[in-house]
Amino acid sequence: MSVITGADACAAGSSSIEEQRREGRAREYWPAVGCLFLGIFAIVTTEILPIGLLTPIGNTFAVSDGTAGWLMTVPGVLAAVCAPVVTVSTGRLDRRTMLVALIVLLAVANFLAAIAPAFWVVLVARSLVGVVIGGFWSIGAGLAPRLVRPAAVGTATAVIFAAVPAGSVLGLPAGTQLGEHIGWRASFVVMGVLALAVSAALLVLLPPLPAHRVTRAEVLRALLRGAGTRIGLVATCLIVIAHFGAYTYVTPFLEQVTHVDRGLIGIYLLTFGVAGIVGNFVAGVTMARHLRATFVTCAGLIAAATLLFPLLARRDAGAIGLLVVWGLAYGAVPACSQTWFARCAPQAREAATVVFTSSFQLALATGALLGGGAVDATSPAGVMVCAGAVALAMVAAVSVLGGPRDDAAQAW
Secondary structure: OOOHHHOOOOOOHHHHHHHHHOOOOOOOOHHHHHHHHHHHHHHHHHHHHHHHHHHHHHHHHOOOOHHHHHHHHHHHHHHHHHHHHHHHHOOOOOHHHHHHHHHHHHHHHHHHHHHHHHHHHHHHHHHHHHHHHHHHHHHOOOOOOHOOOHHHHHHHHHHHHHHHHHHOOHHHHHHHHHHHHHHHHHHHHHHHHHHHHHHHHHHHHOOOOOOOOOHHHHHHEEEOOOOOHHHHHHHHHHHHHHHHHHHHHHHHHHHHOOOOOOOHHHHHHHHHHHHHHHHHHHHHHHHHHHHHHHHHHHHHHHHHHHHHHHHHOOOOHHHHHHHHHHHHHHHHHHHEEEHHHHOOOOOOOHHHHHHHHHHHHHHHHHHHHHHHHHHHOOOOOOOOOHHHHHHHHHHHHHHHHHOOOOOOHHHH
């Protein structure tokens, strides 16, 4: 007589759910999709919050803009490392449990930053943010197929990834404005409270998600050996380095070159974010059939915007116009990158998301670090030119190396 263990039952239940999902008969969990959106929104906003508060944080601790840029570099590096480590080491745990625990850790990190007496304490808090980013993104970003019917996966994925530009539209401008009027520490307190609320929503609305197709180290290694994955890594790293190398220091540029009043910086960042949301949903349509072309077009627009910034953004109208172009292009980048890796590993979605998260966050950290060196050595205008050159390198690389076939969208 065979014995069915608890693990076997979980696996069988998960398998049954997946089979029903493929047949379109399983219950859908759209509120859970909304919770994932809120979770990623809280994470993205926390991650990029220093962009709008770079100057006041630097002034508080008497550090330069380049040094303050470490607040973006540190979480990026930790996220790149933690994406595979957290995902593999917790592979057999229920994914709901992991997501709730990670969002609670995000709340702790925000509260720690808010009370930090020294710059190094803020860096410790940002390290915790990196752990959250690596774990939550790797586990949560690829859950849409387990929450909705197959025909709705694309829509659910677009909703989840809309949290990225939404963080720029709502989170960053709101945090910047709050920091200007009450103090930058208040912005982190608000984010901590939001994280606690999201953790409660996840606990209530996300269904149990037993481990399914556990991500192991050998699965990641096999994925990295694929030519398509390697091209995706090159493309993602170049365009993300270009974006964050420049965008991390867009506030100093607007203050020093465009001479925007400090109190209006949030409006400029809001403009960028609104364009990003539009770009995200436009890409949701175009990348289904033309992924490579969409990705390359985004890189070309980012290159054009950053290269023209020192010339045309000296006036308000020019700065706003270029931020719209830049936002439209960057809004599509995360979804393009995630979709690229997913098509390279249709049978290992979580592994594909791990690769996406690690490469994206490592590139983010590298971009912020290199941008900080460039802005300290030259000027905010100089870092824009450097970023534009890197974005052009991405266009050239993907044009030469190629990418996943667009007809692979049918299988994906």
